[in-house]
Amino acid sequence: MLDNLMGIEKQNKNIKATLRDVARVAGVSSTTVSRVLNDKPNVSDAIKDKVQSAIENLGYSPSPTARALNTGRTYTVGALVPTLDNAIFARFLDALEKRLTFHNLNLVISTTDEDPKTEVQNAIDLLNMGAEALIVSGEIRHPDFDQLISRNRIPVIITSYFTSNSPYPSIGYNNAQISKIALNHLFDRGHNSIAVIHGPTKHNDRTRERLKGIQEDKRFSSITYHEADISIGSGCAAARLIIRQKGRPSAIFCLSDVLALGVMFELSRKSISIPDEIAIMGFDNLSWSAHTNPPLSTIELSVASMGIKVADELNQRLNKNKPIQSQALEGQLIIRHST
Amino acid sequence: MLDNLMGIEKQNKNIKATLRDVARVAGVSSTTVSRVLNDKPNVSDAIKDKVQSAIENLGYSPSPTARALNTGRTYTVGALVPTLDNAIFARFLDALEKRLTFHNLNLVISTTDEDPKTEVQNAIDLLNMGAEALIVSGEIRHPDFDQLISRNRIPVIITSYFTSNSPYPSIGYNNAQISKIALNHLFDRGHNSIAVIHGPTKHNDRTRERLKGIQEDKRFSSITYHEADISIGSGCAAARLIIRQKGRPSAIFCLSDVLALGVMFELSRKSISIPDEIAIMGFDNLSWSAHTNPPLSTIELSVASMGIKVADELNQRLNKNKPIQSQALEGQLIIRHST
DNA sequence: CAAGATATTGGAACCGGTTCCATATGTCAA
DNA sequence: TTGACATATGGAACCGGTTCCAATATCTTG
Incomplete structure (x- = not known):
């Protein structure tokens, strides 16, 4: 019977039924089916039932x-992050995803390894798949990016990094100021000569800002800088050099x-x-x-x-058409026993 | 001039240009514009240029x-995972996402906290947003799930967990067998009485399978089981009980x-x-x-x-229409100094 | 130079829903 | 009984691309 109504070919070819098929089987118009599907008013119960069972x-x-x-x-919405394989980003995305789901929004994640070209290419991909907004980690400086955004008229939000100098709103940290909090703590504890171990600065605004904050502090007699990959092994290696x-x-x-863990x-x-001979201060509170x-103090x-x-x-x-508010978030000093 | 061609309203209302607008401005048909957009053959260079500049x-x-x-x-494609805030899943998803991007596929992630209802609801959401396939972590036993899948005729792939008893293909581990590898190692080292600390078993096939593998091993004189949340603090607490x-x-x-880290x-x-008084064996190799x-041996x-x-x-x-091959992956024993 | 092959181009249907607007039926007060 | 108005339902356009197929233009080749 269904065969007759839908046409045998459709059954055989295993083609999905469309709204019009439902309308035909239920003997109503497609408008009505659409109404039933979307719980719109002005449909009689009798017809609603007919449509429901046709759907079934x-x-x-x-x-x-x-x-x-x-x-x-x-x-x-699409998110561009350097990597998922990092507790901080994973924690951020985990919370982001849950909250987006709560707001009826889906999250597409795209990892970039901090490479500007990949970043732009992935942004294009995200727009091509229909992302309604883009979340980026730090500013994107590739020249094509701004053009891409204005062409597609899509909201962008910068995260992890707070700035008021960008055309896009940002919700994140003032990294420079936060590293000063740590420095204050170390200074208060009487440290005068310190070593800083940091991740790669290339293409990484967050790290650069943190370093800038440190460099602006002139109270210390000596600060040495050591770049290392973000890994325990690299932490160990840097510690060997420093001692x-x-x-x-x-x-x-x-x-x-x-x-910090590698250093410890x-x-x-x-x-x-630790901390008698050398104090250790971290960043992230993993x-x-x-x-x-x-x-670890962190x-x-x-x-x-x-x-x-x-x-x-x-x-x-996206759902209420209100403009995005930038927000500067605070970092919190956690004093434990390593300092 | 553009105003005239597009209609002033469109300009003012800031409405995005459509392919037909491009066609009108370039003075060609929409078919031709589509050809240019998709790099199809049989378009003269002159027209291609006209279209390109209209687009511009x-x-x-x-x-x-x-x-x-x-x-x-x-x-x-959509992926249902318990959480992103766990190094193992994050590492998996990081690799998955990169490889999918390589294949021109986008990844939508949805976290479920191992809750079956959330799982099904999120599966629905993923299909509603157009996912072409679903990746799930372990079997999904909620009755609505199978119906949802057959209705939508969508490929499903079970990960983290290998099974040959499911209607869906799986790419993952034979968790039971892998815990036996660890047990063999402990037995070889002369251990006879052991304690097992495991995460919650509720709704978690992986953990249950691992435990099943352990329970099947009859060589030990005593095995005690301790359930704990997956956190360092819980590891500490479990260790306190055990000693x-x-x-x-x-x-x-x-x-x-x-x-294991908490225990240590x-x-x-x-x-x-460690290991003289108590040996420690982990699982995951973080x-x-x-x-x-x-x-840590792990x-x-x-x-x-x-x-x-x-x-x-x-x-x-998805791209070549070949069936998905199930694959059982091997775990690897890593012997370090904690055993 | 004519006939046939090949390269360009466009018209219009189509994908599968949503929605505007018109029509039909029903209800109630005057 | 009739006009005014609310409720049900359907016809057809529409969203913005893609694609089938027909029409025209250009190029071969005998």
């Missing part, structure tokens, strides 16, 4: 793309807890006591940082709440 | 949704490196030497596991290569 019989489910074409909405240098510093400020392992191997030996960036704020602003913008 | 002038960019409606493709129990085990097998911290605080003191699940394999199969299925 045909195993019909509406086409998301056709819907998107009409409504102009995909309910999708060998003449005029060994009394404190090491690691711009990532991962590096290395110092422990060398039986250098989940294990409270459990190291001694527990800086907490509440990236989960950043995720929530970003999702909320996107919801305002 | 109007700041035109094609509508992804209209395209999707025609081609029937969204180039999007207090009568007939203290000679080895602790943690079904997650995170738990606790034992270190209690000055219990990045810091090689750097603990002593370095099991490596190459989740990054799992991500690549999943992406490759999806590419075969």
Whole structure:
């Protein structure tokens, strides 16, 4: 019977039923089916039932793309992040995704490894798949980016990094100021000569800002800088260099807890006591940082709440058409026993 | 001039130019514009130029949704994972996303916290936004799920978990067998009485399978089981219980490196030497596991290569229409100094 | 130079929903 | 009984691309 109504070919070719098929089987117009599908008023119960059972019989489910074409909405936002394989970004995205889902928005993630070309290419891909907004990590300086955005008239939101000098709103940290908080703490503890271990600065605004904040502080008699990949092994290696240098510093400020962990392992191997001989300060407050030996003093960036704020602003913008508000978030000093 | 051609309203209302606008401005048909956009043959260079500059002038960019409606493709796959805030899943997704991008596919991530209802609801959302395939973590037992899939006729792939008893293909680990590898190692080292610390088993196939593998092993005189949340603090707490129990085990097998790390911290605080007094075996081989003191023996699940394999199969299925091949992946025993 | 092959170009249908607007039916007060 | 108005329902255009197929122009080749 269905065969007759739908045409045998359709059954055989295993083609999905369309709204018009449902209309035909139910003996109503497509307008009515659409009304039933979207719970619109002015449909009698009798017809509603007929349509429902036609839907049931045909195993019909509406086409998301056709819907998107009409409504102009995909309910999708894209996020460009350096990597997922980093606790900080993962924590941010986890909170972001949950909150976006709460607002009926979907998250497409695209990783860039901090490479500007990949960043722009992935931004293009995200727009091509219908993203309604873009979340980026730090400013994107590639010249094509701005043009891409203005062509597509799409909201952009900068995260992890707060700036008031960008055409785009930002929700993130004033990284320079936050590293000063750590420096104040070290200074208060009487440290005068310190070493800083940081991740790659190339294409990384966050790290550069943190370093800028440190460089602006003139109170210390000596600050040495050490660039390392964000890995425990690199932290170990950097620590080896630092403890060998003449005029060994009394404190090491690691711009990532991962590096700090490496340093602690290395110092422990060398039986250098923390914080008596060398104090260690981290950055990120990863989940294990409270459990190291001694527990690591660090800086907490509440990236989960950043995720929530970003999702909320996107919801305002996309679902209520209100402009996005920039927000500068605070870092919090967490004093434990490594300093 | 553009005003005249496009109609002043369009300019004022700031409406995006469409392909037909481009056609009008360039003085050609929409077919031709489409040809130019898609690099199709049989367009003269002169016309190609005219179209290109019309596109430029109007700041035109094609509508992804209209395209999707025609081609029937969204180039999007959805992944349902328990959480992003877990190194193992993050590492998997990082590799998966990169490889999918390589295959011209986009990844939408949806987190479920292992809750079956959320899982199904999010699956619905993913399909509603146009996902062409679904990646799930372990089997989904909610009754609505199978119906949803058959209605939408969408490929599903089970990951992290290998099974041959599912209607869906799976690419993952035989968790039961892998925990046996660890047990063999402990047995070979002469351990006879062991404690097992594992994460929540509710709704978690992976953990249950790992436990099943352990329970099938009858060689040990005593095995005690301790459930804990996957966190360092819970690992510490579980360790406290275990070292207090009568007939203290000679080895602790943690079904997650995170738990193992907590145990090591606790034992270190209690000055219990590893592995002499108690041996520790982990599971996951997280990045810091090689750097603990002593370095942690563990099991490596190459989740990054799992991500690549999943992406490759999806590419075969979606872009070449070949069936998905199930694959059982091997875990690798990594012997360091904690056992 | 004519006939046939090949390269260009456009008209119009189509993808699968949504929505504007017209029509039909029903209700109630005057 | 009739006019005014609310409720149900359908016809057809529309969203913005893609593509089938027909029409025209250009190029070969005998």
